[in-house]
Amino acid sequence: DAKTTQPTSMDCAEGRAANLPCNHSTISGNEYVYWYRQIHSQGPQYIIHGLKNNETNEMASLIITEDRKSSTLILPHATLRDTAVYYCIVRAPNYGGSQGNLIFGKGTKLSVKP
Amino acid sequence: NAGVTQTPKFQVLKTGQSMTLQCAQDMNHEYMSWYRQDPGMGLRLIHYSVGAGITDQGEVPNGYNVSRSTTEDFPLRLLSAAPSQTSVYFCASQRGQGAYEQYFGPGTRLTVT
Numbered sequence: 001d002a003k004t005t006q007p008t009s010m011d012c013a014e015g016r017a018a019n020l021p022c023n024h025s026t027i028s029g030n031e032y033v034y035w036y037r038q039i040h041s042q043g044p045q046y047i048i049h050g051l052k053n054n055e056t057n058e059m060a061s062l063i064i065t066e067d068r069k070s071s072t073l074i075l076p077h078a079t080l081r082d083t084a085v086y087y088c089i090v091r092a093p094n095y096g097g098s099q100g101n102l103i104f105g106k107g108t109k110l111s112v113k114p
Numbered sequence: 115n116a117g118v119t120q121t122p123k124f125q126v127l128k129t130g131q132s133m134t135l136q137c138a139q140d141m142n143h144e145y146m147s148w149y150r151q152d153p154g155m156g157l158r159l160i161h162y163s164v165g166a167g168i169t170d171q172g173e174v175p176n177g178y179n180v181s182r183s184t185t186e187d188f189p190l191r192l193l194s195a196a197p198s199q200t201s202v203y204f205c206a207s208q209r210g211q212g213a214y215e216q217y218f219g220p221g222t223r224l225t226v227t
């Protein structure tokens with residue numbers, strides 16, 4: 001089972017910030033939080049990852065709470081092309097066997113509306 | 115770089131037929147994996163490989179075989195197709211087991227009648 005809980009769907013107005021929450025209350029100390037997205041019918045795309053500190057890249061920002069039990073992915077100025085399913089995943093970075101594989105839940109379907 | 119490529123994009127099989135889904139990457143990544151995605155579901159891991167000559171089972175391996183004779187290629191074989199294998203199949207690669215980012219191919223949509 002996925003270690004994360006996400007809302008099934010969210011709407012966002014074009015040009016506004018999209019804030020996607022994720023609950024990972026059982027996260028271990030060495031596990032990172034990863035975000036991927038899947039635009040309709042395409043393969044998933046990596047967005048960002050983090051351990052403790054907030055992270056930002058050209059696509060998004062990741063805010064992780066101090067207790068690391070939840071996080072929020074922020075798309076600062078959502079466009080119609082950001083409409084996708086967003087997956088929040090936790091995983092340890094160094095591992096053997098299948099532990100390092102990504103475990104995808106059902107994600108959050110984000111709909112950006114004009 | 116072409117990244118991760120998959121062929122074919124679409125395939126229809128009859129029950130009992132066999133086929134191979136092709137996956138190749140040109141990034142010299144050690145780690146490759148196969149996922150399937152059923153409607154309304156997340157991706158589920160079928161098989162993975164940590165390097166040439168090494169493969170292992172994922173969450174849903176039954177009915178599928180893999181091999182990894184080269185770093186670049188990781189084909190997925192369906193020995194005797196069943197309707198339950200109707201799905202979209204994604205291949206992915208990453209630089210190594212500890213790498214942060216997985217790169218996914220465009221997918222193969224398989225229908226078994």
